Amino acid sequence: MSSVDHAWLATCPKGLEQLLAQELLALGAESTKETVAAVHFIGTRELAYRACLWSRLANRILMPLHGFRLDEEDQLYQECLDIPWEEHFSHEQTIAIDFIGTSRLVDNTMYGSQRVKDAVVDRIRREEGERPNVDTKNPDIRIQVRQHKGQVTVSLDISGESLHRRGYRSGQGSAPIKENLAAALLMRCNWPEMMKNGAALLDPMCGSATLIIEGAMMAADIAPGLLRERFGFTDWKQHDQELWQSIFNEAEQRKVVGLDALELDIRGYDANPRVLEFATLNIEKAGLDEHIRLAHKPIDQFGKATADYGLLLTNPPYGERLGDVDGLKPIYQKLGSVLQKNFQGWKAAVFTGNVELGRETDLTPTKQYQLFNGTIPCKLLVFEDLSSRSAKIEERLNKPAPAQELTEGAKMVFNRLVKNQRKLNGWLNKTGVTCYRVYDADIPEYSVAVDIYEDSVHVQEYLPPNTIEDKIARERFAEVKQAVKEFAKDAPGHIHYKERRRQKGDSQYERFNEGPSDTITVYEGDAQFEANLSDYLDTGLFLDHRPVRRMVTELAKGKSLLNLFCYTAAVSVQAALGGAKSSLSIDMSNTYLDWAQRNYDLNHISAKNHHLLRADCLKWLETDGEQYDVIFLDPPTFSNSKKMDVVLDVQRDHGDLIRNSMAKLAPDGVLIFSNNFRKFKMDELVTRQFNAENITPQTLDMDFERNPRIHNVWRITRRSTFG
Template identity: 50%
Template sequence: MANHEIKIVCVAICSRGIEPLLEAELDLLGGEIIKQTIGAVRFQGTLRMIYSACLWSRLANRILLELETFWVDAASQIYDGCSEINWEDHFHSGRTISVDFSGTSGFIKNSLYGSQLVKDAVVDRFRRLTGARPSVDPLGSDINIVVKLSRGRLSVMLDLSGKSLHRRGYRKAQVNAPLKENLATAILVRADWPNIAAKGGGMMDPMCGSGTLLIEAAMIAADIAPGLMRQNFAFALWSSHDSVIWKEIFLEAKDRRRIGLLTLDQKIIGYDIDDRAVNHAKRNIQQIGLQKNISVDIRPISELAQPLTETGLLITNPPYGQRIGEISSLKLVYQKLGQSLQRYFNKWRAAVLTGNEDLARVIDLTPSRRYQFSNGSIPCKLLLFDDMRSKSEIISQRINSRLTKNVITAGSSMVANRLAKNQRRLTPWLKKNHISCYRLYDSDLP
């Protein structure tokens, strides 16, 4: 079997809540899923597939090559186990290294101590085998070694992606509290944007900020690989890197981008009340070369009008009242959003990511689906709306229908007549004895 056909075991790291979507994405890219865990998906694939994951994954933060996993119950076993790994097969002594260690135990009280043990094991092995040692550079290393200690199990991995994959390279300007690019993609996928776009539906973000949702939506619709603008990947300095295979994959992605832009005809529109945000969005859109495909303008939420396409997706990430605005001033924003959806977007789907459920209720719509996400440290819910009827009006109609006078049958009429007769007979006695409540027995009923 040729080297490029050998299956490599890797771990894709992601934010919580994205794991099922990442698993499906890796499966589509040709990976064989081994296990999904919290914040990660373990998989295997050929070198070509691993390169494709680094270039095409819209959801992962990092792609890590799994080197070794073993049990430890003492600090010395971390050093010994890492000393046995064939580091010289992955990089040479002229490279700079860093160690990203996470996890603690009874014998590892802090991550710095764990990092030091791993670093010493790597350096000592190189010195023992070659007489030279790699230098340590914690900020800008060539090789990043990722080590995770969990319940006595140590996983040692090599970072193949480098800087987090959410950094596409187009964001040159941003407003406060921007969405990470892979979180934006995750909520687009949950909102079924790929299928809506495939059917010619439009897309609108009425509070677009610096344009992340708009750009990610256009990249999905135009089949643009999210990693095309990255300057480099960490695997370029890995000893097993195959530049021929990588070049083929990269050129194929460039060709797919060219074809995708030629066929991109979805109406993708963004608005924001902040002219500074609109300028930032335009700058980012131009940076990635989508200025002909995405339009952005200054417009308050209260001035939304009939969309240009019959169907589509309105998706937005309004302020939560925790980092940007105050609750009282935001209620009107959410209210206007709900009113616009009810008035103009009956055949559209709406998706709202919010970290404030009280504000979400002001939208006055009933969500068809809810999904949990985390936007930074803030727990959020993605609410999907397909029924644009006022929730309060629906409830009011139900209550009124229940209060509607029912048709009286012959049997119920007999009971009502007997109760009225007994009430007339007993009224003088009840008043005399100041009785306001009394019990009826079977003999009192017909």
């Protein structure tokens, strides 16, 4: 029986799906499929037992028994009645039903749980003559029923209570993180590889010691489930005790060997002596008291590194539940100062729900990961370079003059790049913006746009006018390349050069580059985006729309959003992360919608409330449908795509486009209309029909103030009378 493959489902906190899939494959799963907060996998019962004992990331391991589409309410009872429950438990055992999700037919989880319980009890009574009792707190058998998009899945929970409960936690501080989240943070920091090389582990604000306990358990090869008294499969009729005992005994032996070999320097500090008492109890219960050192040490007394190489990982308070944000800034500043001074050669990571506080460390994160602490969106900021960010800026300001071999034209462009960068540095440091425009045809003869994307540079040449000979244009672009290469000589990323030509039809969607792709993840506020610097004329993120995205995000909090001509749906991503109730994003390009889906996946945005639709926006607007609280309308300047029935010219057609969009707007809604046609003039009839305010000056961040015609943005609402 144990050698027969079965389909299983492992659940986890949102954001850990990829790590969990990798972990299950390492445990022996034959295949995995990630979904939101869960991973499907195939394997034997032995694998399922091992996952319960060894998974550091999963919440539960479920054994799906039956799945069906719910078309009638009574069907829930009948389908669950037909499951052979007597093969899994008897009437002498207690049960609990976890019902998750609502639908039109079953819109109450308590009612759904009751109907399933009735079916299970009636089935056992029919087969055995007596019924099992319900125990919601400590059942022998736990059953999970999940309904999603009309599909119902009924599973046996073989893990019992959540696997994040290792069994070592006796007490905790005011804002602890769960054990499996702590393990995920360590994995994201690459601790499993670092510990093999003898790295030290330190948490200067350790609280109840969860991070350092999980790190020590990894280093000592201790199965996270060894201390648990029972699992969900313990009272399962099909439980193979002999198989389980062999797996458990193997883990016990590995623990003995691992602890004997554990010689790493693992330490925790905290300013609160009461919390350290809890930490001490937890460490002792985990059997790690001989391997973890604790000390009462406030952050302002935190000093030198204990080893030449290691990982400092901590979860400081961030103002969500503890203290005040302004009062917490000195903690982050002190942490950053000590890291810069005493921890060169180390890797550091800060897990926080407030990125603004993270910036107080004066460090530049090498990587950022979006995760959740319960329901609170947080980020893990990983620092591999512990140099002062402000010192780097100062160094760049004092960059020596360019090499003499630059031409006079290249020197002019280089000097302008340095000058513009100097002007932007204070703003960049204050806002945390990492993707910005540093040059936009400031010298008319050198008509290019130079954008910084994290550590990479993206250069677009504008279409030269007909009065400029092609030879001269090429010579000038060569000088631009000289200047940019000198300007970015210390940047670790790549430089990409593109020539901007007038687009026809679908050519804007076609690949620009046939060589290797340079796709990176960039950050804007709480959002992550995929930027493709090599393959297409556009990168996937319009930098000039940064303030517009902030504006739409604020407008859409708790409301519905319609995003027309959505491109890669960056506006929708920001709105979803900012609390939009729902969104619909429409574009006719499969290339862009696939890209948008990858952006959704990067930010763990559920398709339940935030939808992507492939359609011609012009035709879709003619259909009847629901209304939206906020509409973002950003059409191309000109499009004659083969997929469209008509040619779109924004100056000629924007009036009808706005009117058709306003028909989809809720009575008190707001439409934000944007375009990048430099000679744009608003249709006079639109200004008479609606309240139409030109808000372009409010939508220009400092890096685009030099080019106020980069786009046009209008705020449009209904008016009670025709003006």
